[in-house]
Amino acid sequence: MKNPKKYYLVGICGTAMASLAGMLKAKGFSVSGSDSDVYPPMSTYLDQLGIRVYNGYKSENLLDAVPDIVVIGNAVSRGNPEVEQVLDSGVRYQSMAETVKELFIRGKNSIVVSGTHGKTTTTAMLAWMLDVAKRKPSFLVGGIAENFGGSFQLGKGNEFVIEGDEYDTAFFDKGPKFLHYLPQILLVKNIEYDHADIYPDIESLKVAFRRVINIVPRSGLIIAGVDSPIVRELIPAAFSRVAEVGIERGDWRAREIAPADEGMGFRVFHKDVHVGDFTIPMLGTFNVQNALGVIVVGKELGIENGTIQKGLSSFKSVKRRLELRGEVERIRVYDDFAHHPTAVLETLRAIRERFPTDRIWAVFEPRSQTSRRKIFEQEFIKSFDPADTVLIARVFGSTKLASDEQLSPDAVVAGVRARGKVAETFDTTDEIVDYISRNATPGDQVVVMSNGGFDGIHRKLLEKLRGR
Numbered sequence: 001m002k003n004p005k006k007y008y009l010v011g012i013c014g015t016a017m018a019s020l021a022g023m024l025k026a027k028g029f030s031v032s033g034s035d036s037d038v039y040p041p042m043s044t045y046l047d048q049l050g051i052r053v054y055n056g057y058k059s060e061n062l063l064d065a066v067p068d069i070v071v072i073g074n075a076v077s078r079g080n081p082e083v084e085q086v087l088d089s090g091v092r093y094q095s096m097a098e099t100v101k102e103l104f105i106r107g108k109n110s111i112v113v114s115g116t117h118g119k120t121t122t123t124a125m126l127a128w129m130l131d132v133a134k135r136k137p138s139f140l141v142g143g144i145a146e147n148f149g150g151s152f153q154l155g156k157g158n159e160f161v162i163e164g165d166e167y168d169t170a171f172f173d174k175g176p177k178f179l180h181y182l183p184q185i186l187l188v189k190n191i192e193y194d195h196a197d198i199y200p201d202i203e204s205l206k207v208a209f210r211r212v213i214n215i216v217p218r219s220g221l222i223i224a225g226v227d228s229p230i231v232r233e234l235i236p237a238a239f240s241r242v243a244e245v246g247i248e249r250g251d252w253r254a255r256e257i258a259p260a261d262e263g264m265g266f267r268v269f270h271k272d273v274h275v276g277d278f279t280i281p282m283l284g285t286f287n288v289q290n291a292l293g294v295i296v297v298g299k300e301l302g303i304e305n306g307t308i309q310k311g312l313s314s315f316k317s318v319k320r321r322l323e324l325r326g327e328v329e330r331i332r333v334y335d336d337f338a339h340h341p342t343a344v345l346e347t348l349r350a351i352r353e354r355f356p357t358d359r360i361w362a363v364f365e366p367r368s369q370t371s372r373r374k375i376f377e378q379e380f381i382k383s384f385d386p387a388d389t390v391l392i393a394r395v396f397g398s399t400k401l402a403s404d405e406q407l408s409p410d411a412v413v414a415g416v417r418a419r420g421k422v423a424e425t426f427d428t429t430d431e432i433v434d435y436i437s438r439n440a441t442p443g444d445q446v447v448v449m450s451n452g453g454f455d456g457i458h459r460k461l462l463e464k465l466r467g468r
Contacts, residue, residue: 012051013043113164328465331440
């Protein structure tokens with residue numbers, strides 16, 4: 001490409017933005033960008049791609065880079081010096097989602113995976129199954145898909161699989177990202193209230209999902225997770241075909257679900273006709289639901305059962321999704337992204353199903369915009385039921401929320417104790433590590449849950465256990 005277009009990404013170190021930077025580079029464009037927090041692993045990743053990253057937001061960065069198009073991430077807003085420079089200069093600017101739509105999705109068979117839980121895992125699983133089927137898919141996912149060793153792929157096939165996020169798009173586009181992704185096949189896995197910083201109530205969240213359901217063309221397909229009451233409520237908005245999938249109900253059902261080795265086995269039926277038997281190498285009924293959506297997409301695309309099963313059985317999951325980080329003296333330490341009460345419950349339930357008699361530790365950091373707020377305080381108390389011991393960190397970034405809006409770790413602990421569990425709160429990560437190190441015994445399962453780094457707790461804990 002002679003004199004390639006120059007893209008500049010404001011907020012380039014976010015997972016989605018860094019992935020977009022890699023996609024743009026792979027397509028032959030010149031790419032640079034900036035961020036306020038430039039540190040590994042994203043800084044290393046971008047450096048390996050040969051993408052220049054300016055540390056800190058300064059108007060001079062844009063004067064130095066001289067971009068043709070600026071992509072503005074949804075973490076930045078008015079008042080940011082680079083945003084102000086872009087607006088003053090009149091240079092073309094757009095959102096991440098709009099860029100992905102026009103450069104990568106348009107013209108492809110877009111498969112969008114949406115819902116409150118399981119998007120990342122399902123997107124990665126579906127992309128891998130299509131890859132095993134030699135369909136050479138493109139994909140973009142909000143995590144590191146271990147089979148691919150990255151968060152995106154630009155394939156030569158017809159399918160583009162993308163995680164459809166309901167979070168807002170940019171300061172100049174407050175609609176959800178998934179409205180940009182031109183879905184031909186839309187998976188609506190489940191819908192619960194989340195993103196309390198964006199959606200004031202469940203009705204506003206329903207509007208977003210009703211809109212994405214409404215833009216699927218008549219020739220398209222919606223794969224609806226009808227175990228979710230809100231999904232059942234919204235599906236009448238569809239103009240496309242609808243495949244109702246679930247465990248409790250639906251035209252497509254997973255039945256006879258049971259643990260199998262380090263994963264799950266199940267049978268799939270379509271309107272009481274046996275479609276096939278499948279296994280996945282992951283724990284949890286929620287992962288069976290994820291796999292069921294992948295299987296229905298596979299059948300829609302005419303892929304044989306054996307190929308679908310080969311993709312499922314060789315799937316290596318996504319980083320931070322019930323990922324076993326280490327084992328010391330038969331004490332297992334897991335890392336999981338769970339930050340919503342339902343996700344916490346399902347994660348712990350999966351471990352309980354696999355290890356029915358072991359002691360389970362639940363270690364939780366209230367860090368997401370929703371989990372830091374009081375709104376789910378009572379639900380969090382119940383979500384820890386499958387665990388034996390519950391340890392809760394202080395609310396991350398608590399100074400940014402009014403005290404009467406904040407989740408109270410002490411109230412959650414009191415509620416958990418009332419349900420017959422051991423429960424404690426801690427002010428620091430080191431105190432949590434010390435407590436576990438003093439009290440953990442062989443055979444314990446320690447599940448650490450946070451949507452952030454949690455102060456490197458996994459490494460610290462494993463080191464402490466090795467040194468005792």
